[in-house]
Structures are given as structure tokens and as C-alpha cells.
Amino acid sequence: MTPLNEVDGRAIPFGLKNVDTDVIIPAHWLKGTTREGMGRGAFEAIRKDPDNLFDSAEYKGAPILIAGDNFGCGSSREHAAWALGDLGIRVVIAPSYSDIFSGNAVKNGILPVVLPQAAIDRLMEVALTDPVHVDLENQTVTTMFQDRFPFEIDPFRKMCLLEGLDEISITEKSDAAIGDYEKKLAQDRPWLQPSL
Amino acid sequence: MTRPRTLYEKIWDAHVVEQRPDGTCLIFIDRHLVHEVTSPQAFAGLRASGRTVRRPDLTLAVPDHNLPTTARLDAAGNKLPIADAESAAQLAALEKNAPEYGIRYIDATAPEQGIVHVVGPEQGFSLPGTTIVCGDSHTACHGGIGALAFGIGTSEVEHVLATQTLLLQPAKTMEVRVEGEVGPGISAKDIILHITGTIGAAGGTGHVIEYTGSAIRALSIEGRLTVSNMAIEGGARAGLIAPDEVTFDYLKGRPYAPKGADWDAAVEYWKSLATDAGATYDKVVVIDAADIAPSVTWGTSPEDVVPITGVVPDPASFADPSKQAAAAKSLAYMGLTPGTRMQDVPVENIFIGSCTNSRIEDMRAAAAVIKGRKKADNVKWAIVVPGSGLVKAQAEAEGLDRIFTDAGLEWREPGCSACLAMNPDKVPAGERCASTSNRNFVGRQGPGSRTHLVSPAMAAAAAVTGKLTDVRELMA
Numbered sequence: 130m131t132p133l134n135e136v137d138g139r140a141i142p143f144g145l146k147n148v149d150t151d152v153i154i155p156a157h158w159l160k161g162t163t164r165e166g167m168g169r170g171a172f173e174a175i176r177k178d179p180d181n182l183f184d185s186a187e188y189k190g191a192p193i194l195i196a197g198d199n200f201g202c203g204s205s206r207e208h209a210a211w212a213l214g215d216l217g218i219r220v221v222i223a224p225s226y227s228d229i230f231s232g233n234a235v236k237n238g239i240l241p242v243v244l245p246q247a248a249i250d251r252l253m254e255v256a257l258t259d260p261v262h263v264d265l266e267n268q269t270v271t272t273m274f275q276d277r278f279p280f281e282i283d284p285f286r287k288m289c290l291l292e293g294l295d296e297i298s299i300t301e302k303s304d305a306a307i308g309d310y311e312k313k314l315a316q317d318r319p320w321l322q323p324s325l
Numbered sequence: 326m327t328r329p330r331t332l333y334e335k336i337w338d339a340h341v342v343e344q345r346p347d348g349t350c351l352i353f354i355d356r357h358l359v360h361e362v363t364s365p366q367a368f369a370g371l372r373a374s375g376r377t378v379r380r381p382d383l384t385l386a387v388p389d390h391n392l393p394t395t396a397r398l399d400a401a402g403n404k405l406p407i408a409d410a411e412s413a414a415q416l417a418a419l420e421k422n423a424p425e426y427g428i429r430y431i432d433a434t435a436p437e438q439g440i441v442h443v444v445g446p447e448q449g450f451s452l453p454g455t456t457i458v459c460g461d462s463h464t465a466c467h468g469g470i471g472a473l474a475f476g477i478g479t480s481e482v483e484h485v486l487a488t489q490t491l492l493l494q495p496a497k498t499m500e501v502r503v504e505g506e507v508g509p510g511i512s513a514k515d516i517i518l519h520i521t522g523t524i525g526a527a528g529g530t531g532h533v534i535e536y537t538g539s540a541i542r543a544l545s546i547e548g549r550l551t552v553s554n555m556a557i558e559g560g561a562r563a564g565l566i567a568p569d570e571v572t573f574d575y576l577k578g579r580p581y582a583p584k585g586a587d588w589d590a591a592v593e594y595w596k597s598l599a600t601d602a603g604a605t606y607d608k609v610v611v612i613d614a615a616d617i618a619p620s621v622t623w624g625t626s627p628e629d630v631v632p633i634t635g636v637v638p639d640p641a642s643f644a645d646p647s648k649q650a651a652a653a654k655s656l657a658y659m660g661l662t663p664g665t666r667m668q669d670v671p672v673e674n675i676f677i678g679s680c681t682n683s684r685i686e687d688m689r690a691a692a693a694v695i696k697g698r699k700k701a702d703n704v705k706w707a708i709v710v711p712g713s714g715l716v717k718a719q720a721e722a723e724g725l726d727r728i729f730t731d732a733g734l735e736w737r738e739p740g741c742s743a744c745l746a747m748n749p750d751k752v753p754a755g756e757r758c759a760s761t762s763n764r765n766f767v768g769r770q771g772p773g774s775r776t777h778l779v780s781p782a783m784a785a786a787a788a789v790t791g792k793l794t795d796v797r798e799l800m801a
């Protein structure tokens with residue numbers, strides 16, 4: 130996974146709330162067996178409109194997406210994160226996310242920044258004309274107009290993003306602990322072993 | 326004495342392998358359900374890194390999303406090919422990956438094949454007090470039998486295959502208590518639609534919802550699975566309903582369920598899981614069952630719920646400006662005008678099925694309304710899709726299939742079908758569907774499709790009248 134720290138660039142002033150992962154990537158794009166090329170299907174219905182933001186000269190390839198409440202709700206499809214990544218998005222800024230989407234985003238090197246609606250409104254305004262700067266190490270979103278919005282992030286997620294860590298290799302260090310747990314489980318709840 | 330704990334806290338505590346200094350916990354996963362859509366990249370990841378599946382014995386694979394719901398075998402009993410090349414390739418990948426990694430695999434043509442969330446409880450593979458994951462957000466469903474069950478992304482599928490664990494932060498707890506008795510014609514689906522309308526699509530974000538109260542306790546396991554299934558539509562990754570005698574009776578004797586002395590020990594343990602008196606939740610919502618009507622959605626978010634006796638709302642009636650904008654957009658997509666009576670909305674398509682509503686009780690509820698009636702002429706497409714081969718066989722033994730086909734509805738093979746527009750079952754652009762599925766998102770049932778979420782009885786009522794209908798009027 131590509132490490133992420135500072136991202137500077139245009140932010141797509143998308144702004145909609147309750148954007149579900151079916152809208153981010155419709156199900157017919159989920160029939161493949163690889164992670165690649167999902168950007169072509171990203172926001173497919175919205176991008177049928179030739180004047181859509183994602184394909185405009187101004188925002189095409191922009192690394193930041195600004196959205197409304199409950200971004201990424203619905204289906205657990207990680208294809209949504211793959212699609213955003215393939216579009217070139219490294220940071221999403223929204224007031225809230227679905228739990229599954231925000232986890233999927235981090236595992237794909239995409240930072241889900243949580244900011245209050247007032248900050249979102251201001252950034253939507255700035256994004257119309259100017260770039261936005263995101264600094265994960267210092268946990269801030271800033272603009273050239275002296276706006277400075279600090280954000281919170283779970284320390285484990287922050288570490289994974291900053292270092293580009295793969296969670297499986299972290300967990301493999303706990304192999305012995307998992308083995309001990311399995312032994313204890315076989316004693317305490319032997320009936321958990323599927324009976325067929 | 327230990328601190329009083331909620332059902333969620335008890336299951337969580339029993340599954341902590343390790344806690345990291347930053348608070349993240351390594352959680353053991355008791356059951357992993359796998360289907361064809363979200364697993365191929367995970368198996369490819371294992372292959373690329375030379376990893377194996379740690380506990381194939383705790384993993385069960387079954388195809389469901391891509392499968393056409395038409396006949397799977399020809400007259401001679403040979404497998405029929407799947408026309409869509411991509412779907413066929415994805416299904417073939419699961420059929421190859423599962424045995425290669427020693428994972429139990431239920432074939433598309435096996436009698437017990439079905440939607441993964443119907444199969445898990447039906448086979449007794451899903452058990453109370455366990456942690457269950459699947460690369461599908463409706464894994465929340467298994468909370469209906471008292472399992473901590475939630476959807477995961479493909480990276481997490483790979484993580485569970487490789488380590489049988491997940492790195493997780495504990496969730497907050499939320500109680501949704503439904504007290505009292507629901508009226509006639511009102512089902513578990515109406516309860517969960519009403520709850521979703523009340524708490525909103527993000528009302529449970531960051532939380533695990535435990536459903537409590539007399540109206541929940543009165544539900545069958547089928548009904549409880551329906552309620553918990555849609556916890557995710559209220560933003561909660563998991564739902565929970567404490568296991569009780571109803572749960573034990575449902576599970577006893579199922580193929581993978583414990584047997585003999587193991588069964589007794591399991592029941593003893595399951596009885597200890599109920600939320601302790603004095604335990605507190607981070608959030609509590611109380612609902613009076615008497616306020617729940619047959620419910621229907623009008624918009625493109627599952628929170629857009631009104632009683633069938635209601636009207637299409639005016640976007641200006643919402644306090645939140647962003648909801649006003651969203652409602653206006655939804656109505657434009659849905660082709661609806663504020664003030665229109667929901668009962669005056671015609672529907673051209675009917676879908677009875679999905680992991681929310683495809684169990685035997687759902688089939689019976691729909692058939693009870695259809696019996697002796699005919700599909701309305703303006704309904705062009707009406708399909709009934711049982712959730713598994715076992716549900717299908719049971720329904721056929723009861724003659725329910727004939728009730729549907731005599732009325733002009735189609736009786737199909739088990740699968741996810743028209744819930745998500747991945748297989749041939751789709752709703753055409755601009756047309757409406759009264760659907761027993763779980764999501765009314767833009768394009769969910771096909772590009773441009775317009776979904777109205779309803780219960781099986783309400784979908785059946787719409788099939789015979791050709792418009793959204795208060796099923797209570799047909800019951801009189």
C-alpha cells in the first residue's frame with residue numbers, strides 16, 4: 130500500500146449526503162476477479178451527464194473528494210475504494226462515513242477525513258477555485274486563505290496510512306497469541322467446532 | 326462481581342485475542358461465509374503472498390449473487406451454462422478456490438444452495454454468541470440468532486482467510502426497544518422499515534444495535550433475521566437479538582449445529598449472553614409497536630419511509646436543508662409528486678425475495694395474500710425467489726409455488742436475484758418495483774430502476790392490485 134502523508138490539490142466539491150457504494154460503483158462492475166480498472170465504473174450514473182464534475186477539465190484526476198454525511202453507506206463492496214483510488218482520489222472529506230467504507234478506504238491508502246458540516250461548507254466554497262491541503266501527520270486540512278481545520282483519526286489507522294502498512298503482516302506477528310486463543314476455545318467452547 | 330454488560334460486550338469480550346496499546350483489538354472470527362463476488366481478489370492475494378487459509382473448517386462458501394434464477398440443470402440433469410461470461414468466470418473462480426484451500430463449498434446445483442445469509446442459519450453454521458463475517462454488508466442478518474455478525478471488505482476477507490481474526494475497534498452500543506404488539510398485516514419488515522425511518526440511514530453509525538422489547542421477542546427467527554438484516558440500513562454494521570428458546574428450537578438438529586452433550590453445553594452458554602440488568606447502552610431509542618403501519622419507501626434512501634396510508638412528502642417539510650435537497654433529487658429520480666397518496670402509485674414489477682425476505686415465513690405471508698387472486702394486468706414482471714433450495718422445497722411441499730404460478734407470478738431458483746442488478750433479474754429504467762429487498766438506492770435494481778421497499782404481504786398485495794396497496798384492505 131502506498132504511504133500517505135501530505136496531499137495538496139484540487140478538491141471535487143461533490144457535497145451530496147448518503148452517497149451509497151452502489152452509486153460509487155454499480156454492481157455490474159463487481160463481476161471481475163481483479164482490483165484494477167474500477168475507475169471506469171466510478172460514479173457511472175452521474176458521469177453519464179457530460180457536464181459532471183469528475184470529468185471536467187478542472188477536477189479530472191483531483192486527489193481530494195468533498196462529500197456529505199454518511200458517505201459510502203450501503204454495500205460493503207471494497208470496489209468502491211478501489212474505484213476512488215483508480216480515479217486518483219487519496220483523501221475524502223465528509224462529516225461522517227459508513228463504518229465499513231471508512232475501513233475499506235484506509236486499507237487502500239485513502240484517508241477518510243471527518244470534519245463538521247461548517248468546515249465542509251467552507252471547503253466546498255474554496256474548492257470551487259483553489260486547492261486544499263491535507264496533512265495527516267499534523268491532522269489538519271488547510272487552505273491558502275488561512276483556513277485551518279484540525280481532524281481526529283484513530284491512531285492505528287493513522288499509523289497504517291503513514292507507513293503504508295498491510296494489516297495481515299501486522300496480525301501475523303500475533304500468530305502465537307491466535308494459537309493460544311484457539312487452544313483455549315477448543316477447551317471452553319468445544320461445541321463451536323462445526324459438527325459435520 | 327463483574328460490571329453489568331450488554332450482549333454485545335459479552336460477545337466482544339469472549340473474542341479478544343489481544344488488545345494493542347492504541348485500543349485496537351485482535352478479534353477471533355468463529356465463522357466466515359464466502360460468496361463469489363467479494364472473494365476472488367482475496368484468494369488472489371493469498372496466492373500472491375504464498376499464504377494459506379488458517380481455518381478452512383470455520384469457513385463455508387456458497388455462490389448466490391451472480392446466479393441466474395432460471396433452471397440450472399437441463400432435462401438430463403446436466404449443468405446449464407451461464408450466459409454472462411464475467412458472471413460465469415467469477416462463479417468458476419469460487420468453485421475452484423474453495424476446494425483448493427480446503428473450504429466447504431455448496432454448489433449452485435446442490436439442494437441446500439441459497440443466499441449466503443439464508444444458508445448460514447438454516448444449516449446451523451451460524452450460531453448464537455459467535456462472531457460471523459462475510460464480504461457482504463447484510464451479514465448483519467445473523468444477529469437475528471444472537472451472533473455478532475457484520476459485513477467486511479475484500480481486504481478483510483483476505484485477512485480472515487489468512488489469520489481467522491480481524492483488527493477492530495470496539496463499537497458503541499445502541500438499544501432499539503420496540504414495545505407492544507403490532508397490528509394484523511404488519512410484519513418484521515414493517516418494524517425494521519419503521520425503525521430505519523425513525524433513526525435515519527446514519528442513526529446507528531459507529532454502533533451495534535441490539536433490538537429488544539416485547540414486539541421483537543414475539544418474532545419468529547425468520548422475522549428476527551429480517552429485522553437484523555437491515556441494521557446496516559440504519560448505519561449499524563451489526564444488529565443483535567438475544568438468543569432465547571425460540572432461537573434454540575430453530576437451531577436444534579440443523580446440520581452444523583452442536584449435537585448431544587455439546588448441544589446442552591452450547592445452550593447453557595447461550596443463555597448467559599443476554600444483556601445484564603443494569604447494563605447501559607450509549608444510545609436508546611424506544612418505539613411503540615402500535616405506531617407501526619404497513620410501511621413503504623418513497624425515495625432513494627432506506628430512511629425515506631412512510632406508512633402506506635401516507636403521502637409522498639414535500640421536500641420543504643424536512644427541517645435539514647441537506648435533506649430537503651436530497652428529497653427533491655430523490656423525488657425527481659422516483660418520478661413522484663409531493664402530496665400523492667402512496668396507495669395511488671402504480672407498480673409494473675414485483676420482487677419477492679432477497680436475504681431480507683426469502684424465508685419460508687415470507688413465502689407463506691405472500692402466498693396468503695395471493696391465494697385465489699390474479700396478478701394485475703399492468704404488472705409486467707412478478708417473480709418469487711426463495712432464499713434457498715430448502716426453502717423452495719418446503720414451499721413446494723406446501724403448495725405455495727402453485728398459488729404463485731396460478732396467479733401469474735413466476736417461481737424461481739434461489740439466489741440474490743433482483744436485489745442488486747448483478748444477474749439477469751433487473752428492473753427496467755423508469756419502471757417501479759414493489760420489492761421485499763433492502764435497498765432503494767439509485768440504480769440498485771438496474772440503471773434507472775425505481776424501488777419501493779415493502780414486506781412480502783405488501784408486495785403480494787401490489788401484485789394483485791397493480792399499485793402500492795394497504796394489505797390490510799385485502800385481508801378484510
